[in-house]
Amino acid sequence: MENQGGITVQRALELPGLRGGLPEVVAGADRLSRTVRWVHAGEVPNMASLLKGGELLLTTGLGLGTRPAEQRAFVRRLADRGIAALVVELGPRFSQLPTTLVETARAAGLPLVQLHREVPFVSVTEEVHTEIVNGHYALVQRADEVHRRCTQALLGGGGVPQVLSVLAEFTANPVFLETPDGQLLYAAGEGEPLQVWEGLRGHRPAGAVLVDVPGGGSGTGSVRARLALLPVSAPLAQVHRMAAERTAGILAVVLMQARQEEELAARGRGDFLTDLAEGRVSAHDAPAQARVLGFRPGDGPLLPVVMRLAAELSPSGNWAVLARAVLEELTSVGAPVLLGVRPVEGRVPLLLALRTESERTAVADRVAVALRAGVARAGLERAGAHAPIVVVGVAGGWAAASAGLR
Known part of the structure; x- marks a missing residue:
């Protein structure tokens, strides 16, 4: 991630303080995008030992030494320390920079700048530091805006999916929310994030941002989940990490209050099944995305089923209880199942993997009984309320499953 909490060398040279010194870049002109974390001025031979890396070092050259070997060692130590650039003011010590100095800086890839006019180092330091602080404040404001929007989403009745969006x-x-051991809870983003997850599973691309969602406990309980931001469409910057850290704090509170991990996983499966039904996921891509969600049906036909709940049977936000109860009832059917929930629509879509098409009628009857039993176990039966409607589609491949889930 570029420019983490600083400005570039190029930007520092453009500020009035250094610009007034008529700066000339004599080495490392291709490295001016380096980040300046801080500015330091000094004239001692052991300057490198006083730095941490990322500094723009200002000097008149008194500590550079008089012999070529001393000058080479001075520059190499600074390069090894990882400073952003070395700026030398010409004057009594050097009327022009020694060739040894310039060649060593070029070989080390260290930006080296000579100033042809005297400048007050304190003014340069103040100016660059002000720019750095202002830049950091701008990042904080952008990250805080994300925090504000996430809070608004929750106050508007949204949940973790809306926050991740x-x-x-x-x-x-x-953006992915995963368990501490790397199991996917929810995926958000344009396009088909599940395909991204499947393609990158097992490794993280360079520049990925991982932020723990705290769990409030100690030891293994100290991390409840993990946010993973992957630089697939665009590079990730420091402001994105800052925004993710603020979002993780919001997610921690929401998950702690509502224990939404199970519901998130069920919603994620429901989103996938709805995307399949509405054509946003093709029959060709569906098997790979289903595997990400833990569904491996084998070579037999798929049986699509949709249960619709009446408005008065809504589980009042705790869809995890319903999903768990229904899944437990479905274990008696003895077939692999992918079950999701769609709270907004009051739907429970699912796919079952049959061994043969001839099983359809028997399995469909058992599934309908299991679904209604799950609703009863979840405590959703109401006197006088309409019973859940179970619609069973035609058994077949992924294309048939898509049609049967509509």
Whole structure:
């Protein structure tokens, strides 16, 4: 990630303080995008030992030494320390920079700048530091805006999916919420984030941002989940990490209050099944995305089923209880199942893997009984309320499953 909490060498040279010194870049002109974390001025031979890396070092050259070997060692130590650039003011010590100095800086890839006019180093330091602080404040404001939008999403009745969507939109990249051991809870972002997850599973691309969602406990309980931002569509910057850290704090509170991990996983499966039904996921791509969600049906036909709940049977936000109860009832059917929930629509879509098409009628009857039993176990039966409607589609391949889930 570029420019983490600083400005570039190029930007520092453009500020009035250094610009007034008539700066000339004599080495490392291709490295001026380096980040300046801080400015330091000094004239001692052991200057490198006083630095941490990322500094723009200002000097008149008194500590550079008089012999070529001393000058080479001075520059190499600074390069090894990782400073952003070395700026030498010409004057009594040097009327022009020694060739040894310039060649060593070029070989080390260290930007080396000579100033042809005297400048007050304190003014340069103040000016660059002000720019750095202002830049950091601007990043904080952008990250705080994401926090504000996430809070608004929650106050507007949204949940974790909406929060993740805000972050994904801000980063212009897919965002994933996973368990501490790497199991996917929810994916958000434009396009097909599940395909991204499947393609990158097992490794993280360079520049990925991982932020723990705290769990409030100690030891293994100290991390409840993990946010993963992957630079698929655009690079990730420091502001995106800052926004992710703020989002993680919001997610920690929401997950702690509502224990939404199970519901998130069920919603994620429901989103996939709805995307399949509405054509946003093709029959060709569906098997790979289903595997990400833990569904491996084998070579037999698929049986699509949709249960619709009446408005008065809504589980009042705790869809995890319903999903768990229904899944437990479905274990008696003895077939692999992918079950999701769609709270907004009051739907429970699912796919079952049959061994043969001849099983359809028997399995369909058992599934309908299991679904209604799950609703009863979840405590959703109401006197006088309409019973859940179970619609069973035609058994077949992924294309048939798509049609049967509509």
